[in-house]
Amino acid sequence: MVKQKLPHDHGQDIERILGKMPDEEHFMEASAIFQQLCDSSRLRILWLLCHCEECGINIAAAVGMSTAAVSHHLKSLKLHGLITSRRAGKEVYYTLADTEEARLIHRMVDDFFQMSCPGKGLVDYDER
Amino acid sequence: MVKQKLPHDHGQDIERILGKMPDEEHFMEASAIFQQLCDSSRLRILWLLCHCEECGINIAAAVGMSTAAVSHHLKSLKLHGLITSRRAGKEVYYTLADTEEARLIHRMVDDFFQMSCPGKGLVDYDER
DNA sequence: ATAATAATCAAACAATCATTTAATTGTTTT
């Protein structure tokens, strides 16, 4: 993207690397997704929805938060296409979206926990 | 972690899943790392340092930011163990840290860009 | 020593964000 010479020339093949750099637009898309993972409460909710489908109050109880706060996070996750919802009677059930992007996020989160806390984090029937 | 029954019982094996849920502590560690990726400017800097070693002003020029702003992000990335630095004369060179965690992040970012903008993002000699 | 270059730091700013509280909507039950 950046075509003009850099202040210093260290002999590296930096021009070629900068040519491979994704466009600003793609960095913004990526960072927006990573932002969904950067709050520990929201990450816990997402982790849970990677492994089951649950209704709002159960999610709230499982993560120990108010339904209002949980609803806020669910709205954000849904807005970014990471989860889906369906209403059944009084309750609304949430689970991971059936998209390539959502599955990539699921894999990323699993990989991270496998590294930082092996044993935990991976649910048995996680298809890999 | 959460042992008491949930408000609703939907017949799912939720207890087993909650038993596999990583501890709060690990969610905080994970979210702290993801937080380093959730700003597009910082993500661009990190992407660059995944593929080369560069000094401060070249990084600043490559991403089109002030040296002060870049320095701020570099400090944060270093504080979280994602990059390292070495001084050589007047300049300080930065690059991806030589750790399992940093390589995992590198892979995650590459995977994401491969999905969202195939062709770009991957540098030829990226060892995978 | 002085000047120039590279990087860092501190204070300040606007902007964003997660949560709380209280009110409201949608659905089911009585």
Next chain:
DNA sequence: AAAACAATTAAATGATTGTTTGATTATTAT
């Protein structure tokens, strides 16, 4: 129709964050 339950929404609050500006430190060149 009224009451109960589940979820959403709006406004407010406190906290955090990314960037700017200007000053400061570290290193090299003159």
